[in-house]
Amino acid sequence: MTATMPAAASQPAADAAVRDRLARLVGDAAPALDGTPAANVFAAGCASRVVLDHVTSKWGVLVLVALSETSLRWGELRRGIEGISEKMLAQTLRALEADGLVHRDAQPTIPPRVDYSLTGRGHDLAAHLLPLVRWVGANAGDIVGGR
Amino acid sequence: MTATMPAAASQPAADAAVRDRLARLVGDAAPALDGTPAANVFAAGCASRVVLDHVTSKWGVLVLVALSETSLRWGELRRGIEGISEKMLAQTLRALEADGLVHRDAQPTIPPRVDYSLTGRGHDLAAHLLPLVRWVGANAGDIVGGR
DNA sequence: GAAGGTACCCACTTTTTGGTAAGCTCCTGC
């Protein structure tokens, strides 16, 4: 109980308390959908870590936001999202499709036409991403400018 | 107006339209704070790209969310966020501090005690990140499980 | 006096990410 803490004895307990608080912070709004007891992002090796990485990948956010309004064609995405390479676009779209966030509609016409749109889950996610991206857009100047 | 589009002639115009739509999508909620005409994330080399990368970095999100409730000490963050290395934690904290999102309070006591907390802007951002992370936590199981 | 805890920094290596460039198929316009 001294000013510098009893150290050794209370550390494991304090750590558990912190981890517990973090878990609740992230899990309380999502108790259980199908029995899963709310994935904890703060735990290593958790599935949510993987998904979080996909979702917060450099290009993933931009693709999801771009598709949040309407479906777009391959070329529209490529030219609409400045700086993305064909490889990265393809890779990002494949990852998002595998995660069930993006729907790919390939029409076997000539020339090929492929439309990308969000799935229900994708729209759900985009609804959370849009305000975030808008906030970043609004505050980027201040952050970079004010060092 | 044929099924396969007149191609060549309408491409530049169509591209401009897409870029315009994307810009409005991201900019309409943040018209002008201090004169900045709303940064467009879809434009290459834009400041918001840089900030978006910081904010959506692997560990950045977790640190911001962890601090969203209370301030935490260095060691609490290190042990609370499983899997983060000391180097990455230090690097992430320095980046977030430079961006004006995290406040560092170092007390020159022995042993040293350093508390990290969010700034006003940091709380603002965390408010957008929390629902996102919660959504990920709630849906990670479905996404990874359903392939 | 050896171990361990606090909060780091630095150099080195590995892993991952992302870009470049080429190729492919089929068709259209010049």
Next chain:
DNA sequence: GCAGGAGCTTACCAAAAAGTGGGTACCTTC
């Protein structure tokens, strides 16, 4: 008949991100 666009894929390489291991300074406990 050759360029060029559509929508990709693959191989190769550079750059960036992240992990590893060591060291620092000072104190406490064993």
